[in-house]
Amino acid sequence: MYKKLDKIVISHLMIILFWGLLFKNKMLVEGGPILNAVSLILFFTLYGLIYTEISNKKIPRFFSILVIFTSLLPLSLILINDFPYKVAFALISLASTSVFIKRYVILENIKYINILPISRKSTQIFTIGLVFFIFAVIYLFDIEQVMINIFTQIIFLIMEIFFILFLKEKELAFENTFKLYYLSDYMTSERDEFARIIHDDIIQDIFASRNYLSSKNPNIEYSKNILSNLEEKARKIMKFYQSSLFEKANLETSILAIFDNVSSLYPNRNIKIQRFINRNFIEDKRIIRLISIVSKELINNIYKHSEAKYLSYKLYKKENCVLIEIDSDGVSREDFNNIKESRRGVLLLNLLIGSNSGNIIYELNKDILSTRVYLEVDNSENYFVGRS
Incomplete structure (x- = not known):
């Protein structure tokens, strides 16, 4: 969710910097009412876009990006001193924002959204206190209107950034729990x-x-x-479920044993198997165990969930990566979608591979499923690189 707000925060930052550039070159509009009005419109526009994006997860990416240009870009241009059609651009911005919010906002979800990572009561107290603080600073330091608006926008920008960081932490925690x-x-x-x-x-x-x-x-x-x-x-059955067998043999022997054990559980399946195993692996038990567990899960899935007639297995090392490449036929589009959306065996593989700084890629060409597994290896120590 937090990734959907990045473009809004970046646009807000660019607007502030653009206004600062105009001020530096004495091109910023001098009319106080115009400056105040644009700053206020920008505040509510950003507020509306953020709440709409969070309330609705199904907003098309095209419209999500388009509203940035049609709503925020006009507001940044209005403050150019000699820029014509200021009223027209303000109306375009307001109309674009209104249409976007009306079309995509989900009102039932808004009550659960709070741009500050605190309770609603605390938010109200904080907002009132912030307003009084801003007015006190303006009065005591006799700040000009330009600086007042820039100061207010910077405060709101900081709040947006903290909100995104808060969402990121919450989503990562939820994802791990999930x-x-x-x-x-x-x-x-x-x-x-x-x-x-x-x-x-x-x-x-x-x-x-x-x-x-x-x-x-x-x-x-x-x-x-x-x-x-x-x-x-x-x-x-004992050999299939006994993972400690991986620790008692070299890599090639372990892989061959996996093929033998898995195929023995499916006596009615006649799959033509081609294997290529690079023998130039250092015989490290941790490497053997990890590669064997991943290979076993992938091979078993082919026997169990597809109508494969042939299976091609390649295992080799390239630079600081170990690569496992498996191709098999007999896979339908529905099977492929089930693999991508799996919340069980495939999820376990993703967790195991991801924890070892690797990734897994699935591709479907007609009925041929190609699986590519990349596992990073530290060449100096010959150990898989683990994430901290």
């Missing part, structure tokens, strides 16, 4: 999935084997086959 919530939800779903696997793939076989052995004519050989298959199946 991610933690979905991370917790993802972990819950993983536990539910594991419980389902235990029930469908293990308990059912144990139950069937027990029934065969409990009958009047127990089929011992058939029960042995069930238990043998169950043992193999349990080992595959």
Whole structure:
């Protein structure tokens, strides 16, 4: 949200500097009433634009930028001493602001907005106190009208900046809480999935084997086959969920084991796999673990959520980055949108990759999904660079 206000604050700053430039070159309008009127209009224009932008998250970017030029630009030009059509430009500014506010403001949301990061009662007290302070300064120091208006605009500009910083901190805190919530939800779903696997793939076989052995004519050989298959199946499940396996082998062995373990969980899927793994990696356990976890999640998603017939996996190092490139077919536009909007596995990947100064990019070309993962590496220490 705070990013939507940047253009307003920057425009306000540019107007103040422009007025200062006019004053320096003695081109600023000398009429006190005009200066006061423009300053007052600017104050309420900025106030209206800020409240409208915050109240409505769906304002088209084009109109959000257009109103800056049609509302604020005329106000900056009016104060040029020899500039004609001052009244016409003032009316254009007022009309543009009014239309924008009327069209996009959501009145129900305004009562929850406060430009100062304090309570409404405290805001009222602060505003009254600020007005009395400004009048006292004007009276005691006998400040000229130009300086009075510039002083007032600077105070409001500072309030805008503090408001944006306040919003930024609040949004970052909300975003972190939001991610933690979905991370917790993802972990819950993983536990539910594991419980389902235990029930469908293990308990059912144990139950069937027990029934065969409990009958009047127990089929011992058939029960042995069930238990043998169950043992193999349990080992595959154990390998898939046991992340500590990544720490016991080199990078190439870990990646090959991931392909083997994931594919074994989907025996009905026949995916042609191409792999390229750069062998020139320093065998650091932390690097192996991170790359393995990311690769496992991406590969499992392809098996689980797409109709892929082939999968291309590349892992190599370029300068101070480790790159993972995965291409697979059988992905629809709906699947692609689900990946971008995912609040579970993909969110977990984004958190993991982002915490290691990296990023992940998805691209869809017809039914080909391309995934690019970039992870920064400190060449001197051979460790991933972590964010503080």
